Amino acid sequence: xxxxxxxxxxxxxxxxxxxxxxxxxxxxxxxxxxxxxxxxxxxxxxxxxxxxxxxxxxxxxxxxxxxxxxxxxxxxxxxxxxxxxxxxxxxxxxxxxxxxxxxxxxxxxxxxxxxxxxxxxxxxxxxxxxxxxxxxxxxxxxxxxxxxxxxxxxxxxxxxxxxxxxxxxxxxxxxxxxxxxxxxxxxxxxxxxxxxxxxxxxxxxxxxxxxxxxxxxxxxxxxxxxxxxxxxxxxxxxxxxxxxxxxx
Amino acid sequence: xxxxxxxxxxxxxxxxxxxxxxxxxxxxxxxxxxxxxxxxxxxxxxxxxxxxxxxxxxxxxxxxxxxxxxxxxxxxxxxxxxxxxxxxxxxxxxxxxxxxxxxxxxxxxxxxxxxxxxxxxxxxxxxxxxxxxxxxxxxxxxxxxxxxxxxxxxxxxxxxxxxxxxxxxxxxxxxxxxxxxxxxxxxxxxxxxxxxxxxxxxx
Ligand SMILES: Cc1cc2nc3c(=O)[nH]c(=O)nc-3n(C[C@H](O)[C@H](O)[C@H](O)COP(=O)(O)OP(=O)(O)OC[C@H]3O[C@@H](n4cnc5c(N)ncnc54)[C@H](O)[C@@H]3O)c2cc1C
Numbered sequence: 001x002x003x004x005x006x007x008x009x010x011x012x013x014x015x016x017x018x019x020x021x022x023x024x025x026x027x028x029x030x031x032x033x034x035x036x037x038x039x040x041x042x043x044x045x046x047x048x049x050x051x052x053x054x055x056x057x058x059x060x061x062x063x064x065x066x067x068x069x070x071x072x073x074x075x076x077x078x079x080x081x082x083x084x085x086x087x088x089x090x091x092x093x094x095x096x097x098x099x100x101x102x103x104x105x106x107x108x109x110x111x112x113x114x115x116x117x118x119x120x121x122x123x124x125x126x127x128x129x130x131x132x133x134x135x136x137x138x139x140x141x142x143x144x145x146x147x148x149x150x151x152x153x154x155x156x157x158x159x160x161x162x163x164x165x166x167x168x169x170x171x172x173x174x175x176x177x178x179x180x181x182x183x184x185x186x187x188x189x190x191x192x193x194x195x196x197x198x199x200x201x202x203x204x205x206x207x208x209x210x211x212x213x214x215x216x217x218x219x220x221x222x223x224x225x226x227x228x229x230x231x232x233x234x235x236x237x238x239x240x241x242x243x244x245x246x247x248x
Numbered sequence: 249x250x251x252x253x254x255x256x257x258x259x260x261x262x263x264x265x266x267x268x269x270x271x272x273x274x275x276x277x278x279x280x281x282x283x284x285x286x287x288x289x290x291x292x293x294x295x296x297x298x299x300x301x302x303x304x305x306x307x308x309x310x311x312x313x314x315x316x317x318x319x320x321x322x323x324x325x326x327x328x329x330x331x332x333x334x335x336x337x338x339x340x341x342x343x344x345x346x347x348x349x350x351x352x353x354x355x356x357x358x359x360x361x362x363x364x365x366x367x368x369x370x371x372x373x374x375x376x377x378x379x380x381x382x383x384x385x386x387x388x389x390x391x392x393x394x395x396x397x398x399x400x401x402x403x404x405x406x407x408x409x410x411x412x413x414x415x416x417x418x419x420x421x422x423x424x425x426x427x428x429x430x431x432x433x434x435x436x437x438x439x440x441x442x443x444x445x446x447x448x449x450x451x
Contacts, residue, residue, distance in 0.1 A: 108283055245280060
């Protein structure tokens with residue numbers, strides 16, 4: 001065994017292999033790292049951009065792909081018009097470009113099929129990304145763990161992964177999708193048209209066979225605070241709630 | 249490695265450059281990060297316990313703790329998610345003054361800070377004393393809001409900000425450097441922003 005201290009996840013170059021627009025403001029980018037790694041569902045990578053004068057900007061992005069999906073990772077980036085890094089990806093980055101990243105990172109906001117269920121996932125906007133990795137992981141593992149995903153988006157056309165999620169929901173194999181639209185009427189009979197609240201959480205939990213063993217909440221800070229409070233009001237012990245906040 | 253097409257960097261003004269650690273950017277707001285829901289700790293229920301290993305040394309309630317000598321500290325803070333915020337003004341009780349009130353010298357070289365939500369983080373004792381750290385009670389002259397760690401949070405401004413445990417309810421002196429919550433989950437055991445010690449294994 002080597003006793004050399006080693007950077008666990010050093011910076012490395014990764015090549016963009018595919019770009020696909022998902023919603024008007026959200027685009028998926030697939031990266032092939034030069035030194036491939038295996039992540040766990042829910043983890044993120046750090047990305048850094050370097051200007052010619054050496055100035056660097058660095059941000060975190062969750063991995064949307066399942067660990068067993070094979071070569072490369074999918075990052076899903078929402079465009080913030082006055083942001084520094086996300087507009088670069090939307091306006092400048094092209095297939096074939098090399099971007100520096102390090103990962104996988106994060107050891108708390110993680111679910112493995114072997115952890116079992118039931119699991120309650122609550123995502124707002126691009127906060128669905130690490131939850132999607134968990135849902136995809138469940139599917140590829142053929143796990144029977146019941147999972148309910150409450151996904152809040154502003155409008156129907158901003159529901160990231162919409163077709164894929166509805167397709168999984170239609171299988172009725174223990175995965176339940178609950179959509180809630182905050183600025184439009186619901187399209188599916190079982191969906192909601194309001195912000196997340198305790199009653200919605202209780203109804204989502206009724207779709208699970210028993211009380212969730214863990215709840216994962218991800219999105220903007222305001223969303224995570226509201227959703228975590230709704231979960232507590234719905235009776236989920238605070239110690240079972242894991243949060244990932246995207247910042248402002 | 250220069251990134252093709254990336255020019256529009258939001259460079260900090262050059263006179264502030266020396267205050268921004270490597271890989272950090274300047275933030276005007278005050279983002280919130282935490283592992284779980286925000287606990288609402290009522291000051292009636294609040295307490296702070298000093299321990300050596302399993303043994304309690306002294307415990308304060310909210311009124312007793314607020315009666316300890318208070319100090320002000322205005323510092324730059326650095327979050328591991330890459331933002332740096334200048335000149336954050338805090339007021340609270342220096343760890344030195346907590347030890348003095350308990351009538352002890354630091355009994356060991358390592359400390360674990362504990363929080364109401366079960367979070368813990370390890371800090372070498374020498375990084376807490378000689379005016380380097382406090383248990384903060386006020387931010388910008390006002391009670392610290394729950395999402396920023398109120399009623400009281402640890403403030404160790406020269407280390408990455410996850411070391412400044414929110415909702416702090418005690419310090420425990422330990423014989424060994426015992427990793428806390430994030431340190432067990434891939435974050436650096438010490439966390440010096442100037443050496444960019446973000447993740448475990450970083451030199
Ligand atoms: C663990 C983790 C995982 C994440 N995963 C994802 C993900 O999967 N997908 C995703 O889209 N995002 C994700 N994020 C958020 C992401 O890291 C970035 O914060 C986000 O992309 C915005 O970066 P930006 O550079 O475009 O915007 P920034 O330049 O950081 O600005 C963010 C906002 O703040 C304002 N702002 C901040 N500073 C200034 C300034 N100096 N001047 C003017 N305006 C300012 C801007 O108005 C902008 O709207 C994640 C964050 C974390 C912590």
